Amino acid sequence: MAGDNVDGVSTRESLKSALKEIVDRTASVELSGYRDSAEMSGIPESSSKLAAQETSGISGQSDKELKPSPLSGTEMASTTATSSKSKSKSSTATTQQSITSRVETPSDADVRLSSAISGLQDYFRKPCFVHSRLDDAVDVSSVITAMSPDNFSHLSHSSLVRTATGVRELAKRIGQATIKVNLRSILIVTKARDNSLIRLTRELARWLILTRKVNVYVDAKLRLSKRFDADHLLDPSDHELDSCLRFWTPELTSMMPDLFDLVLTLGGDGTVLYTSWLFQHIVPPILAFSLGSLGFLTNFPFQDYEKTLNRVFDDGINVNLRMRFTCTIYKDGHQTETFEVINEIVIDRGPSPWISMLELYGNGHLLTVVQADGLILSTPTGSTAYSLSAGGSLVHPEIPAISVTPICPHTLSFRPMLLPDSMLLKVCVPRGARNTAWASFDGRHRVELRSNDYVTVTASQYPFPTVTASTMDYIESVSRTLKWNVREQQKPFSEDSDGSTTPVNDDEGADDDQLDDDWDIDDSAFFSSSSSSTALSGFNSAPQSAVTTGSSSPLHRDFLTLDGK
Incomplete structure (x- = not known):
């Protein structure tokens, strides 16, 4: 583990405090938030004991021994040798022999620390502890076993329907659980x-x-x-x-x-x-x-x-x-890096002037060849980010889907698409591509992809739990930030004494109340209660002179009469 000195605080000192707190917590029998005790949570007992021994060992050391840099066996040997030289008058040969021995054999404290960290890392590779918190209510492993393909062969259609309904209800209750x-x-x-x-x-x-x-x-x-x-x-x-x-x-x-x-x-x-x-x-x-x-x-x-x-x-x-994505980069057939992203992974042409050519695979099958400026694979959370700007659909965060949105595709038929989160996607730079591609993950860590390099994208087992203020958080945020579907509303109709309806004019002055009830412009003949087809057919069957415009038309003569000419 790196021992970077961050503002005078060594990583080893932070780890000392962290390990001590971990040990204090895992020694408890009661549930603490999402954590169980060491025995209940599955932390290896040996790792907990090693962490306790290491913590007590570190706590007993003086502050002078906690250097900002990593304490390897060599450094601890040097520190011990210096201390021994100042306290005793032993011969130089004996001191050198002691130093050599300490260099060849790492300290017991370092071994215990390494073992403790290894055990804790194995523990932290467990799935999201929000799910683990619900293990007492739902035995997830037995449910998955019962829903294996071998067990589906003898189930009736009604049983499958009940199972699917139960799964949806379970997901709904998990989302509503306090x-x-x-x-x-x-x-x-x-x-x-x-x-x-x-x-x-x-x-x-x-x-x-x-x-x-x-x-x-x-x-x-x-x-x-x-x-x-x-x-x-x-x-x-x-x-x-x-x-x-x-x-x-x-x-x-x-x-x-x-x-x-x-x-x-x-x-x-x-x-x-x-x-x-x-x-x-x-x-x-x-x-x-x-x-x-x-x-x-x-x-x-x-x-x-x-x-x-x-x-x-x-x-x-x-x-x-x-939902988050687990994105894994493969170069020359070897896995190089893995990232967890909550918004999107973007693969584009970078600084190249040529169009990108990318192969998109789903569960090992070629879905399409992308010829565009790039491709966006976004989570439901990321549907309001770059994907939205590129014409992608808004997706509610509770919908388990992967949004596929092209960036300026050179075709009229490449529309955005939603794919199930169970699908394993792979984006590959084909051998015949004219240029390389560049991938970025939540806008970070830009990586160049050369010919035959590819990225796999799948739903992560580590979701991102956000505390909600209400069940309408998403709709409220979209309405507040994007002004979703905001426009002036149509004015309602008012009902006249004869039963007909007319639009309400809020700008009418006070003197208008003393005028007669006849409208200066009456369109009731056009918007009649009869069907639109009847009105249109009557309009089409009228004499040509009735619909003719121009200075000689009847409509023009009526207008001149109203105007007093």
Whole structure:
């Protein structure tokens, strides 16, 4: 694990605190939020014990021994040798022999630490712990086994219908379930390059610590920030809360996502996307405060944060499990990188002036050859982003679908399409393509794809759980941000004394009430109660002179008469 020195805080020191908290939690028998105890959750017992031993070993070391760089066996040997040389008068040969021995054999602490991390990494590869929270209510493994193709052969049509209906009902109830969370550690992600949000981050962190006595993790870059003023955030005399303010790094969120019970984002949709990028496997629930521009994903106003968070602490949360993609890059037939994206993967022609040629496969079958500026594969969440600009359809986040949207296709028949999330998609640069392609993932990490390179896209087993304010969050956000289907409404008709209807004119003056009831322009003959076909046939059968326009027509003569000429 890299030991980058982030604002004076070594990764090893962050790991020390993280491991200690993991061990404290896994030793508990009660459920804590989404986590069970070590025995119930499936964390290897040996890994928990090794983590406990390593944590106690690290805690016993002095601060001088916690260097910002990784402590390999060589460095620990050098430190030990220096200490021994200052305390004893042993011979040089003995000291050199000791150093050589320590260099060849890594320290026991490093071995225990490596084993503990390996065990915890295996644990964190488990599916989303929002699903794991529901394991007591639904035995998912037995359901999947019962629905295997071998068991379907003897089922009747009515049984299959009941099964499909039950699956839909189960998905509906999961989306409506209120989950009680025992919040002990909260992560705050603040929008970058916006100093006005530092003060709000400080206010929120202070409120959480003083009122709810929880551990609050803020960005490590704020440790030395004068605006945040971490040293004076809390009363120095209150030693009980002294350790509640902590700092996170991207390495910590990647290695220990289970440390956090809830993530609060202060910013806009870009901050939410960055949070998804931080958690490339399991993701804690995300509660997004609206402090950005549009805000498709931020449905909570920050000015009501006390009311919102009190409701979360006391009543629980409703979570929308937004689908993510697992995108894997293959170069020369070998897997190189894998990313979890929540918006979209875009494959385009990059700086090349030529049109892109891409082969799109679904479950191993060629679906089409794309000849366009590029191709967008978006999640339902990403349907309001780049895909929308390219003419793609809006997709509700609860619909499990993959949106395929071409970018400026050189054909009139290539329309956007929705594919089932069960399909494995593959986008390949064919051998005969004139130029390479470029892939980007949620607007990050642009990668060049050469001939025969390809990317596979499938629904991720790690969804992105966002806390919802109401069941109408999506419609409200689309209406608020995109002004979806907004137009002036038609004026209603008013009913006259003779039973006919006429449009209401709100601009009529007061003097109009004293005029007679006859209309100056009467179109009732045209909009009659008879069928439109009868009216049109009567119009077509009229004499030619009745519909002729020009200076000699009857209509023109009537107009001159009305005009007084």
